[in-house]
Amino acid sequence: MINTELHDTDEFINLWQITHPAFNPSDIDVEKAEATIRKKIRRRDYFIMKAFLYWQRLAAVLIIPLIVLSAYLYLTRDVAECQETGYQVIKSPYGIFSQVNLPDGSNVWLNGGTELKYPMKFTPGKRLVYLNGEAYFEVTSDTKNPFVVQTNQMELTATGTKFNIEAYADKAQTAVTMVSGKVDVAFGQSPSIPLSVGTRTCYNGQTGQQTLEQTNPYKWYAWKDGLMIFRDDSLGYVFNRLEQTFNVKIILKDPTLSNDLYRATFEDESLDEIIRLLEMTAPIKFVFQKRSKTIDGYYEKQKIDVYRI
Amino acid sequence: MLDEHNLLIGLKQGNEEAFSLLFKAYYKDLVLFGGWYLPDRVACEDIVQSIFLKLWDERSALTITSSLKSYLLKSVRNACLDEIRHQNIIQEHEDYTAHSMIYREVDIDHYILYSDLQKYVEKVLKIMPEAYREAFLLSRNEGLKYREIAEKLQVSERTVEVRMSKALELLRKYLKEFLV
Numbered sequence: 067m068i069n070t071e072l073h074d075t076d077e078f079i080n081l082w083q084i085t086h087p088a089f090n091p092s093d094i095d096v097e098k099a100e101a102t103i104r105k106k107i108r109r110r111d112y113f114i115m116k117a118f119l120y121w122q123r124l125a126a127v128l129i130i131p132l133i134v135l136s137a138y139l140y141l142t143r144d145v146a147e148c149q150e151t152g153y154q155v156i157k158s159p160y161g162i163f164s165q166v167n168l169p170d171g172s173n174v175w176l177n178g179g180t181e182l183k184y185p186m187k188f189t190p191g192k193r194l195v196y197l198n199g200e201a202y203f204e205v206t207s208d209t210k211n212p213f214v215v216q217t218n219q220m221e222l223t224a225t226g227t228k229f230n231i232e233a234y235a236d237k238a239q240t241a242v243t244m245v246s247g248k249v250d251v252a253f254g255q256s257p258s259i260p261l262s263v264g265t266r267t268c269y270n271g272q273t274g275q276q277t278l279e280q281t282n283p284y285k286w287y288a289w290k291d292g293l294m295i296f297r298d299d300s301l302g303y304v305f306n307r308l309e310q311t312f313n314v315k316i317i318l319k320d321p322t323l324s325n326d327l328y329r330a331t332f333e334d335e336s337l338d339e340i341i342r343l344l345e346m347t348a349p350i351k352f353v354f355q356k357r358s359k360t361i362d363g364y365y366e367k368q369k370i371d372v373y374r375i
Numbered sequence: 376m377l378d379e380h381n382l383l384i385g386l387k388q389g390n391e392e393a394f395s396l397l398f399k400a401y402y403k404d405l406v407l408f409g410g411w412y413l414p415d416r417v418a419c420e421d422i423v424q425s426i427f428l429k430l431w432d433e434r435s436a437l438t439i440t441s442s443l444k445s446y447l448l449k450s451v452r453n454a455c456l457d458e459i460r461h462q463n464i465i466q467e468h469e470d471y472t473a474h475s476m477i478y479r480e481v482d483i484d485h486y487i488l489y490s491d492l493q494k495y496v497e498k499v500l501k502i503m504p505e506a507y508r509e510a511f512l513l514s515r516n517e518g519l520k521y522r523e524i525a526e527k528l529q530v531s532e533r534t535v536e537v538r539m540s541k542a543l544e545l546l547r548k549y550l551k552e553f554l555v
Contacts, residue, residue, distance in 0.1 A: 076482035081546055083481070084489050085496055086515050088410030091489060094420065096402045100395065103424050107431055 155183045158199070160313035160367075163290060168195070171206040172213065175290035178310045179234065200232040200310070202287040205247075219271040223258065224249040230287040238272040243286040294332040294340075301326045301348070305372070312337040315367045320374040323350065341370075349375045379443050386434050394434075397443070398427055404488035405451050411481075412455035422454045441484060448483045492550055499549040503542060510538040 158164035158176035166174045170188055180199025188194075193213040205213045207226020215222040217233035220240050227247020233240040242251055243266040252258035253269040253276060261267060266281040285295040294311065296304055302324030305316040314337065318324055328348065332340050341352045355369040385393030402423060409419035426447065430437070439446045500508050513524045521539070525532040 076485065077547060078543060079481055080485075080487050081492075081543060081550070083408070083411050084487065084492050085511070085543075085546065086518075087407045087489065088414040088419075089407075089416040091403060091407055091493070093416060094403045094406050096399060099402055099420060099424060100398050103398065103427055103431075106424075106428055 152185050152187065153183050154186055155181060157181045160310060163292075165290075168193075170208065170211075170213075173204045175202045175287075177201065177289055178313065197231060197233055198235045200230070200234065200289075202228070202230045202245075202290045204228045219254055219269065221252045221258070222249055223251075229261075230283070232286075238270050239268055240271065241266060241268040241286075243281065243283050245283045245287065292334050294330075296328050296330045298327045298329055300324055301328050301350075304328050304330075304344075308337065308340065313367060315369045317369060317371050319371050323372060323374055351375050383437075383439065383443060386430070387437060389434065394427075394431055397430075401444070401447055401488075402427070404490050405447055407489045408448060408486075409451045409455045412452060413458055418458060419451075419455070422458060423451060426450045426454060444486070444488070445484050448486055452481075452483065487550075495550055496546065499546050502549075503545055507538050507542040507545065510535050511542040514539060 156164060156166050156176060158178060158180045160178040162178055164176040164180075166176060166182060166184075168174060168184055168188075169186065170193055172193075174182060174195075176182055177200035180197070180201055182199075182201060183196040185194070188211065191211060193208070193211050195213075195215055197215050197217045203213075203215070203224070205224050205227050209225045213224045213226075215224075215231060217231065217240060218235045220231075220233060220242070222229070222231065222242060224247065227249055228245035229247070229249055230243040230245065231241070240253065242249070242261060244261045244263050246263055248263075249261050250258040251261055251267065254271065254274065256276075259267075264280055264283055265278060266283070266286060267276065267278045269276045282297070285297055288295045289307075289311070294307055296307075302318075305318070305324075308314065309316050326348065328344075330343070330347070332343075335343070345351060351373045353371045353373065355371060357365050357368055360366055382393045382397055386397065405423045405426070406416065406419045409422055410416065413419055413422075429450075430447075500511070503511075509528065510524055513519045513527065514521075519527070521532050521535045525535045528535070
């Protein structure tokens, strides 16, 4: 062993190592080693690239059907379904009035058996609502964004105005009564016509017949205040009103009855009270049918027969 | 001299040229350094290559606090020691160190590489007294133990020890001038 005092230092170990290599330094081929390592790097990069290409191809394989599916869903999308998402539907059952405040500040009163569909947020340019039934509108004025009511057989365009619409999808007749302001109405496929205050227009979808008359508008939307106003109206119309308001079915046993004219104002009266008043003032008699149950166990609508005395 | 700082920046940016320069500069010395622990050239070359491969893979995340040289030397030492443990050749290793030099930790931060000194070593050996050189070369080139050298030169083992010490002392003295 070497003299430790002198040589057992890092310096000497280092020197010894260098002067006593474990193997012949000229056996070490640096170039060959570099070539080997470069090959390793390239091969690994190749595998990484291959893996990348594999995933890329897999992604392509997956994305093509995805695009096709998206396109299919987009092209075949159900318009009504799409609209459903952002829409609110208010239903007022027979016998019940409802009041709705729309997002633009407009107020709508819904008569019995009415359905109103409106967006949670109106899109700029058009405030579109869908109506099935009878409703009285007080529309907030906004000329830039006209208020449009779409029904089964009519499209009504207003900016700021009050009007009443009767448009039950199961009835042939659609009617609009102007209270104030100005609206344009287009029935069926006809071009739109302007309506002036105090006019009432009716359209029969089955006959295509359209009528226009001057009227006292309040009579047509007094229902929103709980009033039923009849001024020389046919009993047929009166019974329609009663059916709508009280959720009953009135059956005319004598068809000629429907043409008799009637004049009355009812305010918050019960059906029994109204029937009693009608029986007193007209030559008619009401008979309540026994209520039958449906197969589901629910009671059907109360049926009332009307006879001429 | 290598501009190690710029090469490291180049390496981090994935510059293959920088990697190649670093490889060429350190490969041989690192293999020889590994030989101190693991006297198996092929094993040492494998170790050093895998260290360079790792250096390339982790180049972007590389943080070297000391110098690249220290980092590489440390990596080689650790890998060699791991390899020794794995191969369970500690016995052989001890046999090897017994005939060459005491086995102990080296100062990696101040380590002088083989290629730094090699050409100077030859110069110093030439100007060295014949007796010292003879003993030194027998030890270095033929890997003889002091006892074997003593037998060959017909001198006492103690004389060999002294001659070797003198040779190393001279080397140290002259090489210091080169290293400054």
